[in-house]
Amino acid sequence: YVGGDADLYQLPVRAGTTEILPGVATPVLGFDGRFVGPTIRARRGRAVALQVTNQLGHPTNVHLHGGFVPPAHDGHPMDVIAPGATRSYAYPNLQQAATLWYHDHAHHMEAEHIYRGLHGFYLISDDAEQALGLPSGQYDVPILLRDALIGADGSLVFDPADADNRPTVLANGKPQPYLRVAARRYRFRLLNGSLHRIFRLRLDRGQLIQIGTDGGLLPAPVAVSEVKLTPGERAEVVIDFAGQPVGTRVVLEDTSGPVVGFDVVGTATDDSRLPDRLIPLPALPTATVTRDLALSFDPAKVAFTINGQTYDATRVDARVVNGTTEIWRVTNLDTRFNIDHDFHLHMIQFRLLDRDGVPPAPGEAGWKDTVHVPPGSTVRVQATFSGFTGRYVYHCHFPEHSSFGMMAQLEVV
Numbered sequence: 001y002v003g004g005d006a007d008l009y010q011l012p013v014r015a016g017t018t019e020i021l022p023g024v025a026t027p028v029l030g031f032d033g034r035f036v037g038p039t040i041r042a043r044r045g046r047a048v049a050l051q052v053t054n055q056l057g058h059p060t061n062v063h064l065h066g067g068f069v070p071p072a073h074d075g076h077p078m079d080v081i082a083p084g085a086t087r088s089y090a091y092p093n094l095q096q097a098a099t100l101w102y103h104d105h106a107h108h109m110e111a112e113h114i115y116r117g118l119h120g121f122y123l124i125s126d127d128a129e130q131a132l133g134l135p136s137g138q139y140d141v142p143i144l145l146r147d148a149l150i151g152a153d154g155s156l157v158f159d160p161a162d163a164d165n166r167p168t169v170l171a172n173g174k175p176q177p178y179l180r181v182a183a184r185r186y187r188f189r190l191l192n193g194s195l196h197r198i199f200r201l202r203l204d205r206g207q208l209i210q211i212g213t214d215g216g217l218l219p220a221p222v223a224v225s226e227v228k229l230t231p232g233e234r235a236e237v238v239i240d241f242a243g244q245p246v247g248t249r250v251v252l253e254d255t256s257g258p259v260v261g262f263d264v265v266g267t268a269t270d271d272s273r274l275p276d277r278l279i280p281l282p283a284l285p286t287a288t289v290t291r292d293l294a295l296s297f298d299p300a301k302v303a304f305t306i307n308g309q310t311y312d313a314t315r316v317d318a319r320v321v322n323g324t325t326e327i328w329r330v331t332n333l334d335t336r337f338n339i340d341h342d343f344h345l346h347m348i349q350f351r352l353l354d355r356d357g358v359p360p361a362p363g364e365a366g367w368k369d370t371v372h373v374p375p376g377s378t379v380r381v382q383a384t385f386s387g388f389t390g391r392y393v394y395h396c397h398f399p400e401h402s403s404f405g406m407m408a409q410l411e412v413v
């Protein structure tokens with residue numbers, strides 16, 4: 001699948017610093033030493049190769065979240081890069097245009113590694129998307145949202161047992177940044193890279209129009225009052241600042257306060273479009289297998305489990321025949337402690353069928369690889385496992401839960 005050429009990226013994983021608080025250098029871990037790794041722009045049908053050198057003193061690896069990638073290149077939690085070693089990942093980019101991201105997935109380290117900065121965007125474009133004429137170039141802006149606990153000395157404080165949201169919300173590594181915008185249409189790609197904060201994003205003025213989910217564009221734009229993102233999820237939105245007078249500040253806010261602001265500083269011509277129809281969703285094939293997964297916290301073992309078990313790399317929890325369409329019914333049993341979870345599957349994009357029997361809102365009806373599973377609820381997702389054979393993982397994408405066991409293994413045979 002990586003016939004001939006690929007676009008090659010060198011991505012050393014190393015320590016670096018970033019400025020979160022003004023004038024204070026915060027030590028981070030980063031792809032290329034950057035707190036938010038470089039945005040990789042891929043084109044459908046053209047492979048990308050990452051050459052990753054581990055310059056840390058402990059194992060790391062790279063997982064392309066949402067990517068249709070063969071198992072040897074998926075960044076399985078047990079498939080790590082030893083300190084000092086270099087390895088290459090090849091991504092075929094066979095899937096439709098989508099907002100993906102890449103992050104560390106080294107088992108038991110992923111929560112801290114992601115927290116300290118091993119995360120970045122990976123954007124796939126294609127002809128069908130380009131023909132739509134959506135805002136592009138400088139008007140197409142990825143925004144990585146996450147929280148952090150910042151010590152008095154500027155350091156990122158990490159406590160794996162911390163069950164609370166970290167207090168400082170960062171957008172592309174900065175607390176409440178303001179982006180200068182022209183009074184025209186923009187496309188924003190929003191990603192929740194937090195360890196467990198759930199964002200509920202609203203605009204203080206103007207209209208949020210959602211155009212995409214984890215795995216690509218929706219069939220049609222949808223006006224939404226709120227975009228909810230659990231860790232790992234993405235949403236693409238369009239905001240048109242054309243109605244806002246120059247000098248206006250438009251704020252994207254969470255229940256906790258402002259997240260990112262947009263200062264309308266001038267006018268600009270706008271040759272972008274927002275068509276009524278975007279990328280059609282295929283009809284769902286009939287599923288032939290149903291599986292049940294129960295997510296629960298086990299206080300006696302201080303473990304997070306799936307069907308009562310913690311992750312064991314030597315065990316295969318779901319054996320799936322290549323090409324089969326399956327329904328996975330995922331239930332969050334943690335009503336007693338009221339613990340939120342979400343559910344993420346590697347290798348393929350799935351579709352959300354319903355939550356407690358209720359069909360998804362239009363903003364969740366597209367291609368997904370991560371869905372929220374609130375306490376006491378059951379979500380049904382449908383996936384067609386066709387493509388690569390081999391072992392992948394599925395897990396809760398609150399990394400502190402997956403590293404404490406809430407992860408399992410899938411084998412496509």
Ligand code: C2O
Pocket residue numbers: 063065103105232344346393395397
């Ligand atoms: Cu975003 Cu298994 O990962």
Ligand code: CU
Pocket residue numbers: 063064065066344345346
């Ligand atoms: Cu993933």
Ligand code: CU
Pocket residue numbers: 304340341342396397398401402406
């Ligand atoms: Cu969880």
